[in-house]
Amino acid sequence: MHQLAAKLFPISRSITGQGFRDSLVILDNELGNIMKFHEIKSGEAVFDWIVPDEWNVKDAYIITPDGRKICDFKQNNLHLLGYSQPIHAKLSLDELSKHLYSLPNKPDAVPYVTSYYKKRWGFCISQNERKTLKDGIYEVFIDSTHDKNGVLNYADFIIPASNNTNDEILISTYLCHPSMANNELSGPVVATHLAKWLRERERERVKLKYNYRFVFIPETIGSIIYLSRNLTHLQKHVKAGFNLSCVGDDLAYSLIHTPNANTLADKAAMHVLKDKPNFKEYDFLDSGSDERQYCSPLINLPVCGICRSKYGEYESYHTSNDDLNFISQKGLEGSLNAMCEIIKTLEINAVYKNTVFCEPNLGKRGLYPTLSTTTNDKSTYYYRKFLALCDGKRDCIDIANRLNIKAYELENVVQKLLENGLISDEI
């Protein structure tokens, strides 16, 4: 996964443009070419928004009075203010300064700044470098285009359920950030490998109870477009969803709840994440990524945000320090495993009910010792206790929470009880 991130890292991406398209293709190749690509024309209205013109950049830099090239887009695409207008001009340092963005409290970092919806041009520079700039005439050059006849791109695909259900689990992530690693190559990379894991299970004939919808979009405008085009379907069929963002470090596990923290997505994610190291639970008010759109009042989809260190909570967030060293294979794997556990939890989860009055005779079925002893046999404990709680109302997550284990660890118990006809999902 880290190699995939490294491959994507240098590409200049924004919410529109060639870099976004190139990045989608790299991910699709990793997936075995299952993505469906979509586009929407610049200028089209989506809910309260207008799709911005497609932005592409050939080059951008500043020439200092002493002839040095600085803020070179080709060296680090973060140097260019996102969606900068083209310019070729000579300016005094004072005039230039109005177009420079730096972070006094993070002096070594180049900040990530954009201006999608208001025409601006500018460069991002570290505070340390900015302080070295001397008076004189600076040449600024930005060779960018804003194409009114362009498009905004995104992609999705579905890994289908084994049955005829329309129920879906939504996995959404975004790919519109330039050269930063955790935010946001980690999300697309983990989502891609999660899809690969699901397809692997398909090949191993593990049954899938849900359709899994994967969505790769530019942040905010992308989810707004996606919702505007798929709202009825999503509101009808999505049973739980997760927005993956900042899932590449190994410092914490974070869950951003839906507004009422009461959906199946919250329940399954809590069940899995609550025992992870450095787990942090965030209120919906702390949301800052596409879960804001998915959970907005009139949309109201059951979509949580999943992070390691949450966006905005780590030092290098939205700067050049969020690089390939900040994320790690171990961090990415931790996120992938957590998502696999969440999916296994959703897959096992169901409501069952006893078929037999009173406790059944487990001993004659080899599920309980025939000799009484004073010690509890843990291997048979869960048969008895699952049956005790299995009342046609509690689902497997409820029962697992009460038993203080993970729902997916009950897979064998559920399987054996079903085989023996002791429980049924016909409530």
Place this chain on the structure above:
Amino acid sequence: MHQLAAKLFPISRSITGQGFRDSLVILDNELGNIMKFHEIKSGEAVFDWIVPDEWNVKDAYIITPDGRKICDFKQNNLHLLGYSQPIHAKLSLDELSKHLYSLPNKPDAVPYVTSYYKKRWGFCISQNERKTLKDGIYEVFIDSTHDKNGVLNYADFIIPASNNTNDEILISTYLCHPSMANNELSGPVVATHLAKWLRERERERVKLKYNYRFVFIPETIGSIIYLSRNLTHLQKHVKAGFNLSCVGDDLAYSLIHTPNANTLADKAAMHVLKDKPNFKEYDFLDSGSDERQYCSPLINLPVCGICRSKYGEYESYHTSNDDLNFISQKGLEGSLNAMCEIIKTLEINAVYKNTVFCEPNLGKRGLYPTLSTTTNDKSTYYYRKFLALCDGKRDCIDIANRLNIKAYELENVVQKLLENGLISDEI
């Protein structure tokens, strides 16, 4: 407010009689003569009670064996047992003693004692003075009348809503205590100034969403009478109510909850008071004033008790030490401000719902920066977060509690979002 209390202080009041009427007139003059005066005849049945005969006192005192006048009603009306029968007699100290009331554990205080519903006569005296009384013949003189053809008086008025609503907020207070300051001149004084503040807002053309019903009654029998005459109307229209008592000191803020602590009155009062210094929350079981009647099971109005130091919880309660020094202008103002905040909370409170799918584009409306930065702009924060929580179910208090600010501080946010058509109260 303290001056108004001082003007009322010397008047001899009881649940009936001229002193109560005189006190109402003083408050009405302060209000600009908007009170409606009501009376009910002595002997009339109200629910489980009978309106007592009207009691008036011309004079009352004791002459000691050595000729000194003590327990002089004209010096301090607390000396006379409330509703004392008339008497003019000579008695031994032993016989007199059966009619003297004092507090051994508060030896300097004259206690406040009444016997409304059983015929008694008596004097209240400090324990210190009582101990100085020597054997001998005492002359007792009480020139009081109990008029079977009298009346019990009370007053109310309504400050009307700006719209055609019938919804009411009830402010109730009582005025039946003789010369004590916190309990109970503070309640009528604060209620009077709260009404003045509301009328001031009327003049400033601030819209009122509710009708405000102010009630000035004798305690207990007064609220029982008021309810017996207005029950259907009150049960239909009162959305929240507050009984003001002991609101003149500056030592604490107290809320006495309704029986289930779940009405709009509880919610609005908690929202405002919870962050006040020395806030104390009391169960309905601790109620001791007219909220007992308003919240009794078959009445079941949403009426909380509001106090500073709660009745019964402070040392000078129901004694001559509850005087004009125990209350203060600062204390009265703190109560007035809290009530104004509660009213502003009720006025702003409503349930709104987004009109737009997904987050709206706040930037184009000047409600959000057009340049992305890594810092949260607090001035725009509340627009976004209010919209995020504004789901047609949460009211403004719910949202403000979640945002950890006061609902009335959201006034500008709500106003701007309404102006921009981004929220609507048509759920």
Place this chain on the structure above:
Amino acid sequence: MHQLAAKLFPISRSITGQGFRDSLVILDNELGNIMKFHEIKSGEAVFDWIVPDEWNVKDAYIITPDGRKICDFKQNNLHLLGYSQPIHAKLSLDELSKHLYSLPNKPDAVPYVTSYYKKRWGFCISQNERKTLKDGIYEVFIDSTHDKNGVLNYADFIIPASNNTNDEILISTYLCHPSMANNELSGPVVATHLAKWLRERERERVKLKYNYRFVFIPETIGSIIYLSRNLTHLQKHVKAGFNLSCVGDDLAYSLIHTPNANTLADKAAMHVLKDKPNFKEYDFLDSGSDERQYCSPLINLPVCGICRSKYGEYESYHTSNDDLNFISQKGLEGSLNAMCEIIKTLEINAVYKNTVFCEPNLGKRGLYPTLSTTTNDKSTYYYRKFLALCDGKRDCIDIANRLNIKAYELENVVQKLLENGLISDEI
């Protein structure tokens, strides 16, 4: 009660057989012969189970190589593995060892072990004695019978309500254990004395609101049989039930909740037990006695488990150390008193509603002082507060919990308010 336990102690009991029948007769004699005896034939199917063959034992022992008789059933019936097959054979120590049961971590105790549903023979022995056994040939002798034409016995009786109600309280206990005292002679002994207490009240013409159903069964198979034969009736009429087990020591009070901890049984038991010394609250997952059957999902009766030290939680559990010294008259009485309090709580418990608008005039009924004072009169406090909370929704337990007293302590208050027509149970 301790004497009754001592009388029952030496009898060899199992889930079937003469010892169980003899024990029932002893209890029935104590009760004045009110039990109804029932039997079910061996081999009959009950829900998922088959009634086992009736087991009886004439003798059982081992002769050591040096001619000593050990593991003598007649000295201590725990020495024989429950439901052992008959055998008369000579064996090496190695071969014998496969049939010996001991507890290495409790070396002085003879364990209690059974094998009801798989054919085995064996002896239980203390680890200390086992270690003294030397190589050589051992003679084992078990003279037991397993009668296919036998029966399983149990008994029940009802102490009827004073009115025509069908509502029942279920008291269940079990009697299938051989010579152990707490588990389980304490349950039958306390249940017997609880029934005697109820009959005493009957004689004193105390009205009973409920029918009290007492059930004496063998554990597990007994409750399964009882439920299979009475399920419709029990599901329709049982309002609360309690399984009594391990109620003879004086170390703790334990409550094993129903699965959702929300039935009248949980509520009444919590109300009484929560203030007992060393009270411990257990989740239904900790259940291990007949409440497992009563609360199993398709049965779903409101039956809690009541213990002093819970089964499995005390050192001597299921060993020869659970003897007559472990239980005490004081312990048994504590349990009996707690059960009496629970029954008094259930009997007093009802939902009442005020009949009068506002507070009634308690003074004219002698339920409130006619003279105001600054002290709360506790004797009248409960009249006022009961009325304040008596809203047609809260029951007496709710009100008592709020008032921080016991519901049965409100008996006089409820009585006086009913007599005065101030409350009514016609909601």
